Amino acid sequence: MFATEFEYKKASSISEAIQLLSSNEGAKILAGGHSLLPMMKLRLARPTMVIDIGGIEEMRGISVENGTLRIGALTTHAQIADSHVVQEAAGILWETAYGIGDPQVRNRGTIGGNVSHADPASDLPTVLTVVDAKFTIQGQGGITRRGSRTVSAGDFFVGPFTTVLAENEVLTAIEIPVLAENQKAEYAKMAHPATSFAVVGAGVVLTVDNNNVCTAARVAVGGLTPTPTRGPSVEAALVGKELTDENIAAATALIDGDLGSDILGDIFASAEYRRAMAAIELKHAIFHATGLAHH
């Protein structure tokens, strides 16, 4: 519980943070600190420099413009969970933020820090994947030849604790299409009893017409795979079908074929079990989304 020695720098702008990151090997960005600091205290992470971006105001804030919800990377889970703007625009994210950790974690932890850490058991990567979020990444043009770039959530996560972020890039904002009236979105998970992290998490965004027929679907599962996994077979089976118990059960069962072979397992839940739970949590998510939650 005692970190190794490190240098502390407080960045006052994104460009200063990137400058510090570029010129100091072994430097790490500190946002809310809820991923980095525990690793440092266990001496699993030993950064030589910690660059505190907590004071950069331009990286905070929630707004909606032209049908897009924009959330600054430094926005805390608590700010998202308290935001009526998020509630209206993307209720699935609002609800998920409220379910992260406990009040202390939500008050400090940030959406950008969370996804940059890319913990496979985290809820936000799955939710942001299913809502097709776009991540704005700022780099140092001179060195990387990439200034600012935008990456979709589906491409952002590369593996456990690994993203497309280069050593000298910083995630600055996340953009999410505002959900339409006829879009139902929900996230369900089996939570680890110790941490509330997702053993298996499932997110759905369904477009449903007046006859309860699904006209478009995006589904993704996380927690059990190295990165969030989309379920194209499930999506295809849902579209054009009435959302009945039977149709939902039949469609969600197809997630098994979309999962691939790289399934995570641990002493709490084996890969075999998690694989079987993917369909169950997807079913829960759809039931909640469509008001069939009595199941």
Added chain:
Amino acid sequence: MTTRIFGSGIRRREDPRLITGGATYTDDVQLPGMVHAAILRSPHAHAKISSIDTSAASGAPGVVAVYTGADTDGVLNPIPCAWLPPDCDIKAVDHPAIAKDVVRYQGDAVAVVVAEDRYQAEDALELIKVDYEILPSVVNPEAAMQAGAPQIHEDAPNNQAFHWVADGGDSDAAFANADVIVKETIIQQRLIPHAMEPRSAVANWTVAMGELTLWSTSQNPHIVRFLGSLVTGIPEHKIRVIATEVGGGFGSKLPMYADEMIISFCSMQLNRPVKWTATRSEGFLATIHGRDHVEHVELAATREGKITGIRSVVYAGMGAYLSTAGPGVPTILHGLIYSGPYDIGATKADIYGVFSNTTPVDTCRGAGRPEATFLIERLIDLLAVELGTDPVELRRKNLIPKFEDGHDVASGITYDSGDYEPLLNMVLGHVDYQALRQEQARMRERGAYMGIGVTCYVEICGLGPSQVAGAVGFGGGLWESAIVRFHPTGKVNAYIGTSPHGQGEETTFAQIIADELGVDVDDVGVIHGDTSNTPMGWGTYGSRTSTVGGAAVALAARKIKEKARLLAAHLLEAAEADVEYEDGKFFVKGSPDRSKTIQEIATMANVAWNMPEGMEPGLEASAFYDPPNFVYPFGTHLAVVEVDPDNGHIEVKRYVAGDDCGPQINPMIVEGQVHGGVVHGVGQALWEGVVYDENGQLLTGSMTDYALPRAHMFPDMEILSTVTPSPHNPLGVKGIGETGAIASTVTIYNAVIDALRPLGVTHIDMPLTPEKVWQAIRQGQGS
């Protein structure tokens, strides 16, 4: 008529300082010149230490000293085990504070660094080079006794620490003549009794005085002083142990740990105060664990459902060394209580204490009694299935009828008082048990799986008569003492030998005294935890603080009152026989105006201007209380759970705790203890469990892998009680700190198995994680 303060649910006076950060814990202690220690712990479960090179660490920035086991030779004696049950061939193996040649569990201390600050100490730890020759290891207690298992101590063949048998009645005949026998193998998985405050020690050796002051996170500072003097060689009167504010124990702060002695050693070497506080990770490895039984148990009965015998063969893991009270847990606190609340002719406990390459095992809330309750109640549910009878009616049929002063059970112990059926009826009536069973049947028809678990228990606590302590190999007494003192202004302090660490006795003991002396409860302060200003006491564990320590407080108060009566007669110029007492006031019979309050008398006793001839000044008394027997709280708990067969998730829908702890000093605190105990026990059933890999590496070494229960996992608990006073102490009180943990584990377990019975599930090892439940359902349906 005024409301009696004894029995009133007043708020805990401890809480304002605790919840506002105003308390001073050991880690808050700052002394001039203080340095900080960090302990290097073995990363291996079993290894020879080939060499240790501390040179780089010694030269690191800020480092004051580095010590290894060799440095403690001739200075520190081995860490003692203080509970050595007789007639069981116990092997009190050598337990060096710092390992010398061999490490025997992951977490065994190997070296200690002392530096100007803790960060420097931690940095220097990484510079110590230890060459280990890794040896094969074993973690499961039953496996450790098999031929060919790695041997952990030379002088403990087959890793057998002891073999203890309690055979009461004729168990062979009971099983030979049984109509029905049910059997089960129960794994009482290893737990970690977490306290919010990690262990911590500050040692301050003053060379000029030859005195050691040790701030220690202990449940029993007087025992730390007693045993600490044996380990360090410092005379007992030159050691002061301070444990005034301790942030929870649950049994984990009862033992005498090596670490506190290592820190004392460092201070003595350096002539400087030294502080060490365990990191949470360190706590997982080096603070004791609990439970760890592999049990083969069986029950004999008649076809009519009369239980005639219970017997067990238990492999009880002791860990790598015998911890302070470790051997007493699976034996005295477990093997003698197999009758529970039932009339059973024969009980036999056949207990092997076993060494393994794991953290030492000691007391964890309930300590032995949850394990005993679990096996009795599990076997009864199995018998009910076997006989096709209702599990509640089966229990009712076997309950011991009401008794007020003594009931002998097969194991040879004598229960104090009991009236078990009314509480069973109260709990059943509260939930409308028959209606619940009907609801269960209706739910099953639509594929929903609700289960009901009902437990009747009796536990043994309020440890205990000192004569018995001696007879069962406990290396100390089990009495308590208290000094109660009136100050000149009429205010009162009590100085007690027990050492509450969250249980609220600053409040409840003040209530006892206020009730005895007729003074306002706010006029009474309770002092505890510092050996320099409290009388000898054996500590707070085994639900003994109120029953034994509370009795000592009450007796001291009664002595004071008697002296006050004599002084009152003198001051009121009345004959002793004419002085009466009511509500804190002495008055002359027939002339209520001629009166003095006890606080006025206290003032007069303190100034001593006008004392009767021969009476000493002052108004105080000390009392020692050694109980004639243990106390035996009892109760009925009931749980309703619902299991989702799709994913194996268990939801606790209702939890009803009916407990009888005799008269309740403070019902709010009783309720709090029940809440906490139930949560602890349910934690074992559903979430908690230590996992080692085959190499003795702790896989559940952090809060992210070891799941502790949280408030949101529980429904509101429904609390019921009856009052059956114990004849064994002057207040009639019985313990309540552990009953929840004793009853709730099996209550939940039986409820879950009850829910899953239609799916063919009869057994799942704890904790009942969703995957295990799901796998059991799949296997049950496949068979």
